Amino acid sequence: MTTNVPGRAIRVGVNGRFLSQKLTGVQRYAHEIVAGLERRYASGRFGDSRFTLALPANAAERAGAYPAFGSPVIGRQSGYRWEQLEFPSVPADVLLNLCNLAPVRSRANILCIHDANTFTAPSSYGWRYRAVQRVALPLLARRAASLVTVSHASAATIAAVSGVDPSRITVAPNGHExxxxxxxxxxxxxxxxxxxxxxxxxxxxxxxxxxxxxxxxxxxxxxxxxxxxxxxxxxxxxxxxxxxxxxxxxxxxxxxxxxxxxxxxxxxxxxxxxxxxxxxxxxxxxxxxxxxxxxxxxxxxxxxxxxxxxxxxxxxxxxxxxxxxxxxxxxxxxxxxxxxxxxxxxxFSWERSADIYAGLIEAVRAEKGRAIPR
CATH class of the missing domain: 3.40.50.2000 (Glycogen Phosphorylase B;)
Incomplete structure (x- = not known):
């Protein structure tokens, strides 16, 4: 457990698993949001706070993709095992997860769930992916410190399948730039x-x-x-x-x-x-x-x-x-x-959506000494 004192910098751990994955819309979202946050970090927006873009072993060659952030390889695993077992060990007050999943044992997640398609279109997905998503998504949605999605329609569906109050879900859309x-x-x-x-x-x-x-x-x-x-x-x-x-x-x-x-x-x-x-x-x-x-x-x-x-x-x-x-x-x-x-x-602007995430991160810093349970 960590404690943020008033005015103290916080540590942000960014889930870099997306850098090991093929580029689809979800991974593009992560790339653009992380790039936007990196620009804001380099300009001094986050003060003395520190960002660590944690990488699984199979993304080691992507170290330095966002040079303003530290980008260490954490552990030896990859995929789901890395995300659940090794990523949470990064020293951080809040964990930023932009691609649907996050460490289940952490309550310090800022988490973007893009859709609930494994519930609304289950036949589209292989059984293994569907099984993981259908168990993890509602649990992660309920446990997240901040829950984000990409459209109001998606927010309504996620709320329906997870039991989360829709007013708790922030909408940060994809951009076009x-x-x-x-x-x-x-x-x-x-x-x-x-x-x-x-x-x-x-x-x-x-x-x-x-x-x-x-x-x-x-x-x-x-x-x-x-x-x-x-x-x-x-x-x-x-x-x-x-x-x-x-x-x-x-x-x-x-x-x-x-x-x-x-x-x-x-x-x-x-x-x-x-x-x-x-x-x-x-x-x-x-x-x-x-x-x-x-x-x-x-x-x-x-x-x-x-x-x-x-x-x-x-x-x-x-x-x-x-x-x-x-x-x-x-x-x-x-x-x-x-x-x-x-x-x-x-x-639909990546810049505006990056600002939304920056605001969520700054809200963590504004907790004024109240710990976020891990």
Whole structure:
């Protein structure tokens, strides 16, 4: 147990397990928030407080990724075992965890749970990941000193499955600025070898809740209208198996961010038919890069899109066909969506979300000598 006296600096331990993982939306969130906090730390915002970005053994080569923070390798483990058994040994008054899980034995966690999809879309996940999440998420949510998520819809769902008072959950959304750093001119993707026709893009994993099935359904009608469908992404290690063959779709697998930027620059629109999301990061990435969005009207997606996208039922293929072909036939409407999207993404800023976390950390310091139990 540690004690913070009035005005005394605190020690912040940052869970660096994300640096050992493949980059998806959750890991990108962690990268951007940690980068934002590092900039604030270097500018003196946190006074004499100290940040330690603790790394598991399999992320040793990432030491120094955030040079203003100390980044020691803690212990010899990796994965869940490291997170639960070795990360808590970092000397800290508060532990910052940005990727859904945190040490169960600590009550000093600032924890971001991005979604409760293992409860709302269990068939999308492998049994091992689902079992861990369904046990750990409610327990960690109840024990966290500060609980954060990425949308108001996600906050409501997490509250429902964990019993946490919704007023205890802070919303710190994903941002869009990273997409503005992508360089389509640096892309090596040969789009013309994929298709010479207009196309739409679907971006994301092949988990069932992403609803690739709908895209397969609409692809033949779109092809008949002269529009192809390009699907970007793979199954991902935590997700359940695929949904059949990819007949009628052009599938690229995982591609570089610069390649995604190039696709968005050429696409008629992004199609995003998910049944459930925590946030829906591809929506703001597309909007930031001037690509219109046709998206599901469920979960958090209307909250993210507002009036800047065409929202359709993910159960109604005909609605999607009409939306896409309507955009192809009406350039003025498409351009209006481009403008609306560029305005909409200004609501979603990594800088503002990093400020939210900075405020939570500063609140720990403001405890004025009251210990946080570990």
């Amino acid at each position: 990273h997409a503005l750093r992508w360089r389509p001119e640096a892309s090596t993707l040969a789009i013309d070898s994929l298709t010479a026709r207009p196309f739409v893009v679907m971006l994301g994993s092949r988990a069932p809740h992403k609803n690739l099935a709908l895209v397969r359904q609409i692809a033949p009608d779109l092809a008949g209208a002269g529009i192809d469908v390009i699907v970007v992404g793979d199954a991902g290690s935590v997700f359940a198996g695929g949904q059949g063959d990819d007949g009628g779709l052009i599938c690229t697998g995982r591609i570089a961010d610069d390649d995604i930027a190039r696709l968005f620059g050429r696409a008629l629109c992004l199609v995003f038919p998910s049944f459930v999301e925590g946030f829906g990061l591809p929506i703001v990435e597309a909007m930031a890069l001037g690509c219109p969005v046709v998206a599901s009207n469920l979960s958090c997606i209307p909250e993210i899109c507002g009036d800047a996208a065409l929202l359709r039922s993910p159960h109604a293929p005909r609605e999607w066909i009409e939306a896409v072909t309507g955009l192809a036939a009406d350039p003025a409407r498409r351009e209006a969506l481009v403008r609306a999207g560029r305005e909409r993404v200004k609501l």
